[in-house]
Amino acid sequence: MPDSGTCSVPADQRVGALLHAVADMAAEYLDHTDDPQTPVTLNPPPSAVYQRVPLVLDGQAVALDELLEHARELMALSVRTGSANFSNQLFSGFDPIAIVGEWIAATINASMYTYEVAPAMTLVEREVIARMGRAAGWDKAEGLFTPGGSLANLMAMLLARQQMFPDVKSKGLGDASPVVFASGEAHYCIERAAVILGLGTRAVVQVPADGFGRMRVDALEHEIAKARARGGLPMMVVATSGTTVLGAYDPIDAIADIAAREKIWLHVDGAYGGSALLSRRRRPLMAGIERADSMTWCAHKMLNVPLSASVILVRQPGLLHQCNAVHAEYLYHADNDAPDLDTGEMSIQCGRRVDALKVWLAWKARGDNGMERLVERKFELASEMRRLVRERERFELLGDPDPVGGGCNTCFVYHHPSLDGLEPAARLRAIDAGTHVLRERVRLRGRVMTNYAPVYGVRAFRHVSANDKATEAELALILDEIEAVGQGLDLRPLASAARL
Ligand SMILES: Cc1ncc(COP(=O)(O)O)c(C=O)c1O
Secondary structure, three states: OOOOOOOOOOOHHHHHHHHHHHHHHHHHHHHHHHOOOOOOOOOOOHHHHHHHOOOOOOOOOOOHHHHHHHHHHHHHOOOOOOOOOEEOOOOOOOOHHHHHHHHHHHHHOOOOOOOOOOHHHHHHHHHHHHHHHHHOOOOOOEEEEEOOHHHHHHHHHHHHHHHHOOOHHHHOOOOOOEEEEEEOOOOOHHHHHHHHOOOOHHHEEEEOEOOOOOEOHHHHHHHHHHHHHOOOEEEEEEEEEOOOOOOOEOOHHHHHHHHHHHOOEEEEEEOOHHHHHHOOOOHHHHOOHHHOOEEEEEHHHHOOOOOOOEEEEEOOOOHHHHHHOOOOOOOOOOOOOOHHHOOHHHOOOOOOOOOHHHHHHHHHHHHHHHHHHHHHHHHHHHHHHHHHHHHOOOEEEEOOOHHHOOOOEEEEEEOOHHHOOOOHHHHHHHHHHHHHHHHHHHHHHOOOEEEEEEEOOEEEEEEEOOOOOOOHHHHHHHHHHHHHHHOOOOOHHHHHOOOO
């Protein structure tokens, strides 16, 4: 119980003042984030966070002013993912209008299961889904916002399973052994979805990718034939539009030919790169999308909307309901005014957040042209980054996507001077381990934050052009930082690292 005398819950008349104070705090935070001199991260160890903020919920009520100070500290200790120097994940930047959408959604606190409790927001969601569906060339698309791209991909797998095994909801899978095909570059959530569905990871066949990270269609045909020969039932193929590491786009049209011939559900995981559909110049990367059965698309990745804003889109209406409804009469009353507008039974959730509003507001504010410019800018920045990498003597670009129409990632390694003269295998081992060492040093300096990932088995830097506010200065700073932290280091001992 709160101590008497301290008031942690604001009285009605204080709500306005509180929210104004928070608005000022948020504005100050974002202004700072926009300043390229502000460190991206303070890299606080847990002890520092505990030292600066009394995190333990010790039962004491805390006065509002003090509480706001704690919130301010927590913000200061957070990574500035909106900074133009943050290229560590597939999202960065921010859209103030979309942030407002998040606030409003929390303020009204609707739950998206029934129309009666979320009338306006249900229609907002319908419109956003319809617009995204039209971008994919699907006039009657249906869909839902989900808590993240991973969950959207899980729902796609559920749809594929439902199509192949119409009785699965009542009878389960029995002895059937469905098989899912995705490239070796696909996101790990595809495997995890197979785990959640009880199919097991071995149900997911990793189809080899080409030198640009795109699924090899000949290999897909080969793997399907192999699966059939051993009694497996090809159920789903996942084409990725914008792979997590290389940013590659699988050839949807050619994959669709095979999926149609083999009668396999075709899902496009456009969680990251699906926004290419909004740029006339980049849309060809997803040629054939109109033939897919479902698609995942996250607005929180390339469209600057706060997490999460993910969508599962389905070309044929009715399937989500067929797949997920189990008829809970106490919530979904058949005699509702508008039962067809209840989305709850299409979902695998019950209560559901209003994630559509922030996307709707952002889209309304920018219009189609603004959305296109936003997406296009990110692709342009990625090309710019690759040019900078190519120009620097000691940097080497990997899986360069420019010849085939690039995505938004730039993967590269740094040939540290201390490795000159090493024989090739030893050099590769040292580069692999050295990437980790250099990246950690860069991260700890806090000026920029960019990640690393294995590229064809070797750890490499992965830069994501996720922030449209970045300029050549921010892009160059990443390379400068890597060179700077490497100065005076001897990475040769890393050649004996046993990882490769
Ligand atoms: C290609 C791809 N699919 C799915 C996901 C999962 O999205 P989320 O993090 O929103 O669950 C990611 C995340 O990076 C991704 O890159």
